Amino acid sequence: MIPVNSKTIVFVTGAFVTHRGWDNWKLYFESRGYTTYAPPWPFKDASPQELRALHPDKNLGLSRLTLDELVDHYARFVTSLPERPIAIGHSLGGLITQILVNRDLVAAGVAIHSVPPQGVFPYEFSFLKAGWKVLGILTSLDDTYLMSFEDWQYAFVNEMPLEEQKAAYEANTIPESKVVARGGLSSAAHVDFEKEHPPLLLTSGSLDNIIPEHLNRRNFNHYQKNNSIMEYQEFEGRNHFVLGQATWREDADYILNWLKKLSAAPVAPAAV
Numbered sequence: 001m002i003p004v005n006s007k008t009i010v011f012v013t014g015a016f017v018t019h020r021g022w023d024n025w026k027l028y029f030e031s032r033g034y035t036t037y038a039p040p041w042p043f044k045d046a047s048p049q050e051l052r053a054l055h056p057d058k059n060l061g062l063s064r065l066t067l068d069e070l071v072d073h074y075a076r077f078v079t080s081l082p083e084r085p086i087a088i089g090h091s092l093g094g095l096i097t098q099i100l101v102n103r104d105l106v107a108a109g110v111a112i113h114s115v116p117p118q119g120v121f122p123y124e125f126s127f128l129k130a131g132w133k134v135l136g137i138l139t140s141l142d143d144t145y146l147m148s149f150e151d152w153q154y155a156f157v158n159e160m161p162l163e164e165q166k167a168a169y170e171a172n173t174i175p176e177s178k179v180v181a182r183g184g185l186s187s188a189a190h191v192d193f194e195k196e197h198p199p200l201l202l203t204s205g206s207l208d209n210i211i212p213e214h215l216n217r218r219n220f221n222h223y224q225k226n227n228s229i230m231e232y233q234e235f236e237g238r239n240h241f242v243l244g245q246a247t248w249r250e251d252a253d254y255i256l257n258w259l260k261k262l263s264a265a266p267v268a269p270a271a272v
């Protein structure tokens with residue numbers, strides 16, 4: 001393995017939430033010598049309040065965004081940088097990170113509570129309960145989807161105090177493209193699990209309803225154990241709001257230490 005010496009990080013945002021959820025993570029890694037970016041999705045470069053005011057989109061842009069277009073958006077961004085960056089993605093951003101890693105467009109990837117690629121079937125009840133509404137079954141694809149506070153409580157912030165749940169909802173939730181969500185079930189979400197690839201770390205949380213731990217582990221286990229560097233880590237007490245939980249710095253510390261190991265010397269593939 002060639003050591004990973006990139007000092008650039010691109011944070012890849014997931015569905016339902018603003019890219020500003022990475023603000024603390026950006027400051028954390030910048031204070032440790034990294035140059036960081038958290039580019040918004042197309043049609044999402046505004047505050048959560050402004051974006052919610054546009055809901056439903058009524059075919060103005062976001063509602064027609066596809067997963068293929070979104071992946072291409074991030075692919076163009078990472079390839080425009082002076083060096084191959086490290087991609088760190090959450091949820092659907094984790095899936096996009098896995099795709100970028102698979103295409104050899106980044107130096108390494110970290111997929112946090114990642115939506116699984118095509119071929120890893122999410123049969124878990126909690127996944128279906130938390131995520132089925134965004135697919136827009138029997139509703140118009142010309143309208144965006146905005147997660148209700150009740151659904152937010154189940155899908156993202158379960159086990160947190162009520163006031164923290166409300167504050168997190170107000171600061172983070174934004175409308176979503178149903179077409180992008182459906183793309184997660186199509187070939188747009190394809191990953192070649194047999195292909196050698198840059199180092200990849202997958203993390204999961206014991207409290208996550210929308211992407212439960214065993215779904216994350218099945219995602220990891222689909223990769224063929226070849227010469228690629230793979231690692232899997234479950235964190236206790238993490239729900240899907242992992243980026244904003246009080247424990248976020250512990251997760252960032254683990255990721256930072258993993259990156260340091262990659263930069264230090266050749267590493268043998270990790271066994272789980």
